[in-house]
Amino acid sequence: MQPMIATQRFGLGAGPGELARLGCDPLAWLLAQLDQPTGLPADDRIPGSPGAMDHFLRRQELVRSRNAREKAGETLIPLSREVVDFLHPNEIVQANLNQGLATAIATPTPLLERLALHWINHFTTSLASAPVYLGYFGAAFEREAIRPHMLGRFEDMLFATSTHTAMLFYLDNRRSVGPNSTAGKRRGRGLNENLAREIMELHSLGVDGGYTQADVIALARILTGWSAEIDRPAPSTAARMGFFPELHEPGPQVVLGRRYADTGPDQLKAVLHDLAQHPNTARHVARRLVRHFIGDTAPAELAQTVAKVFQDSGGDLKAITGALLRSPAAAAAPPARVRPPIELLLGTARLLGRAPEPPRPMMALTAMGQPFRGAASPAGWPEEDDAWGAPDAIKTRLDWAIALAARQPAGLDARALLDQAFGAETSPELRRAVGRAADSRQALVLLLMSPEYQRR
Amino acid sequence: MSRSPFASRRALLAGAGSLFAWGYAPRLASAARRDPRLLVVILRGGLDGLAAVPALGDPDFDSARLAPELREAGATLPLDGFFAINRNMPALAQLYQDRQALILHAVASPYRDRSHFDAQDLLESGLPKLVDGGRSGWLNRVLAGLPRGERLPPPKGLAIAPTIPVILQGGAPVETWQRQAFAYADDDTVARLLDLYEARDPKLAAALRDGVLLDNVTMAEDGMAPGRTAGRLDFATDAAGAARIMARPDGPRIGAMAFSGWDTHADQGSITGGLGKRLAALDAAIGAFRSGLGPVWEDTVVAVVTEFGRTVRLNGSRGTDHGTATTAFLIGGAVKGGRVLADWPGLGQQQLREGRDLAPTTDLRAVMKGILAEHLGIGDAALGGTVFPQSEALVRLRGLCG
Numbered sequence: 001m002q003p004m005i006a007t008q009r010f011g012l013g014a015g016p017g018e019l020a021r022l023g024c025d026p027l028a029w030l031l032a033q034l035d036q037p038t039g040l041p042a043d044d045r046i047p048g049s050p051g052a053m054d055h056f057l058r059r060q061e062l063v064r065s066r067n068a069r070e071k072a073g074e075t076l077i078p079l080s081r082e083v084v085d086f087l088h089p090n091e092i093v094q095a096n097l098n099q100g101l102a103t104a105i106a107t108p109t110p111l112l113e114r115l116a117l118h119w120i121n122h123f124t125t126s127l128a129s130a131p132v133y134l135g136y137f138g139a140a141f142e143r144e145a146i147r148p149h150m151l152g153r154f155e156d157m158l159f160a161t162s163t164h165t166a167m168l169f170y171l172d173n174r175r176s177v178g179p180n181s182t183a184g185k186r187r188g189r190g191l192n193e194n195l196a197r198e199i200m201e202l203h204s205l206g207v208d209g210g211y212t213q214a215d216v217i218a219l220a221r222i223l224t225g226w227s228a229e230i231d232r233p234a235p236s237t238a239a240r241m242g243f244f245p246e247l248h249e250p251g252p253q254v255v256l257g258r259r260y261a262d263t264g265p266d267q268l269k270a271v272l273h274d275l276a277q278h279p280n281t282a283r284h285v286a287r288r289l290v291r292h293f294i295g296d297t298a299p300a301e302l303a304q305t306v307a308k309v310f311q312d313s314g315g316d317l318k319a320i321t322g323a324l325l326r327s328p329a330a331a332a333a334p335p336a337r338v339r340p341p342i343e344l345l346l347g348t349a350r351l352l353g354r355a356p357e358p359p360r361p362m363m364a365l366t367a368m369g370q371p372f373r374g375a376a377s378p379a380g381w382p383e384e385d386d387a388w389g390a391p392d393a394i395k396t397r398l399d400w401a402i403a404l405a406a407r408q409p410a411g412l413d414a415r416a417l418l419d420q421a422f423g424a425e426t427s428p429e430l431r432r433a434v435g436r437a438a439d440s441r442q443a444l445v446l447l448l449m450s451p452e453y454q455r456r
Numbered sequence: 457m458s459r460s461p462f463a464s465r466r467a468l469l470a471g472a473g474s475l476f477a478w479g480y481a482p483r484l485a486s487a488a489r490r491d492p493r494l495l496v497v498i499l500r501g502g503l504d505g506l507a508a509v510p511a512l513g514d515p516d517f518d519s520a521r522l523a524p525e526l527r528e529a530g531a532t533l534p535l536d537g538f539f540a541i542n543r544n545m546p547a548l549a550q551l552y553q554d555r556q557a558l559i560l561h562a563v564a565s566p567y568r569d570r571s572h573f574d575a576q577d578l579l580e581s582g583l584p585k586l587v588d589g590g591r592s593g594w595l596n597r598v599l600a601g602l603p604r605g606e607r608l609p610p611p612k613g614l615a616i617a618p619t620i621p622v623i624l625q626g627g628a629p630v631e632t633w634q635r636q637a638f639a640y641a642d643d644d645t646v647a648r649l650l651d652l653y654e655a656r657d658p659k660l661a662a663a664l665r666d667g668v669l670l671d672n673v674t675m676a677e678d679g680m681a682p683g684r685t686a687g688r689l690d691f692a693t694d695a696a697g698a699a700r701i702m703a704r705p706d707g708p709r710i711g712a713m714a715f716s717g718w719d720t721h722a723d724q725g726s727i728t729g730g731l732g733k734r735l736a737a738l739d740a741a742i743g744a745f746r747s748g749l750g751p752v753w754e755d756t757v758v759a760v761v762t763e764f765g766r767t768v769r770l771n772g773s774r775g776t777d778h779g780t781a782t783t784a785f786l787i788g789g790a791v792k793g794g795r796v797l798a799d800w801p802g803l804g805q806q807q808l809r810e811g812r813d814l815a816p817t818t819d820l821r822a823v824m825k826g827i828l829a830e831h832l833g834i835g836d837a838a839l840g841g842t843v844f845p846q847s848e849a850l851v852r853l854r855g856l857c858g
Contacts, residue, residue, distance in 0.1 A: 128716070128717070129717060129719070171721075172721040172722045172773060172775070175721075175722045175723075175772065175773030175775075176772060176773065177772050177773075179772070184772070189772035189773065190771055190772025190773075191771065191772055192721055192722065192771055192772060192773050192775070192777070193570075193777055193778075194719075194721045194777070197570065197571070197778075201571050201573075207571055207573065207574055213569075213570065216570075359637075359638065363637065364637075366637070367637030367638065369617075369634065376500065376716045377500070377501075377572060377573070377716070377719075378572075379572075379573050386659065389659065389660065389663055390615075390620055390632040390663060390667075391631055391632060391662075391663045391664070391665075391666035391667035391670055392631070392632040392633050392634055392667050392670060393632065393663075393667075394660060394663040394664050394667050395641070395663075395664060395667025395668060395670070395671060396634075396636075396637065396638065396667075398641045398645070398646070398649065398664065398667075399636075399637075399638035399639060399640060399641050400637075400638055402638070402639070402641050402642070402645060403638045403639060427656055429652055429655045429656050430652060430656070433648060433649075433651070433652045437648070438644065442644075442645055442648070445645055445649075446645075446648060446649060446652065449649050450652065450656075451652075451653065451656045451657035451660055454657075454660065455657070
């Protein structure tokens, strides 16, 4: 495997001295990362679910009292200027991006950061449709439902994501009530199929995965009960999240021809276990993984190989990721995918050894068409090779690179960065262009915009 | 810099008039002295057509809908005695009064399942059913098939988006545009980078060249980025940008854009809640099309469509789930408006599709075929073969334009 394939296709680009550390065996460098921890350090501005719930409730209380005061005719100062004892959702989102940038600079395991990006996208929860809820719970989702499982069992990740408060908000399961449950009969509320459908269509079987509308409804019934209580008093914060028997549709359900007895919360566990073991899930998950890392032109056999490892291992994501890395086809395919904006930002942090700003990374991501954790739909970001390579998008990247380079120190040595990033693989044309640049800042722009840097 | 081994921006822009290829193109042959424009607006997520244009005259409306707020006084503006329009859409109501808005109801693409992504795929690809692998968009195939003089490059389409949506993907060239966030790159750096791309990556070279040209089309226009009100849903700014680019004499004649967020599964609030606000934002965008297109409005059709409708009944969380038929809007000076066209299926329990959805009675492709024939002069053979494959038997709607 070429070093640049290892650092860019499966990483965030080379940090200082990294090409030397890869030595002559980039594959071994990648595989060794699979034995490293996948978590992130604690950060008191990024609460886990219970903390997020506390902050959320305190904000909700203030919003309600403000609404009442406004109704009574009072003129209010903006919410953002109130003195508060909680974190605002955008503060958590910003802290999450900041931690991502800091991690990108220093991590010895960039492959794990890329895997996190992939699985966050596979199980999209988005700020686009629920900025307050997801602002609070989105970062916890990554830390509680994605990272602990991304080298573990797919089944566990499927269960963790399906039952996480962030997902229950994002795909409306919080509001889904079994029509024949205690609460359903009392309150006259009913099913919401959204989460059930996306679990089958996007997260597991795939859209051509052989399920019917009846299967979706049955899974929606099984999912009832998994919710979050944010309106009524509760004995504790922990009791506000999880499984609520009074919302759960009683009785057995049939999904894909198989009957699931009503075992309360375990009913979901049983059906997700079977969905995770289904051959169509292996095929769908493998396809998405291969497409994310390799691109449109990856040979079909590669996805088949990965899918087979998925099935043989019962969804062991470490084995699956290892199979992808070891495959000669994954190393041989030429760099094709234009790097998505989030990879560009994180990669540039790693390249420069500091956060790439100004311009503010949050704003830059939005301008480049990929607002942070803000995919437009549950399907996530587009994965086509040139999805991020349209004329306006490339021009915006160039404008961004110039704005970024303008604020870098004047003595910055772009030629050294070239060696750091691409080493012997630097094309003569790029070396010449950087060497002849009018000044060091223009040289940096040419490096950042080079085909070597833009595609992986 | 005094030396100039590189093309200056001016030189780069020497061909700016041909960015959309229309500068040299004769007026569309089929429509003498006319210069028609078509903009397709996709509402992603599935618009609740019964909340936008409720059929208040349907005898089963009250029992079927269970959305009492649509009945409240002042919630809607009357259209024709049977249909009314959500009060959040006064600009659309005014265009209806001016006979420049035609509202279609109970329309649907051929898609009959409940996946957003497949539904959008079918809506945008124009295919009769889903296929795996590569597909192009029907609007791109319209571009490719437009009548044009010999030796002219194919006319380019416009996508108001950071990336090209499926509806405009395909062989005919397309530009994307979105609001500018940074200062424009200097000519020298552009030229050096272009030089590098031409040696190493022709695709990136083409993209950069077109990106620079597109900037030039819009950079002279003052006020391309009017201040946004923080926190307020804004579709109008992008709509104004699209209108300005399309209004230019050398601008594109075919464009597409999308507004997201119509997937109202919970607490949809059709009048005063989330959906009401979103309809108001759409209405502001409609107003921005009207004013931004200026004189060319008279020869424009804006088609507002969505991938599917929503369930007639509210669900357990006071929202609506994925359904089938819904509404569509045709607006513009070229539209024969002031009407609601609907072969109304009824809202009685027996009349609903699968007991839950508004039944589709008009194929959205028949609507678009009607527009393409009457507005752009595209022949029936092409419409039924290449634009909407295997739709020869699907009769286009007539009398939509003129």
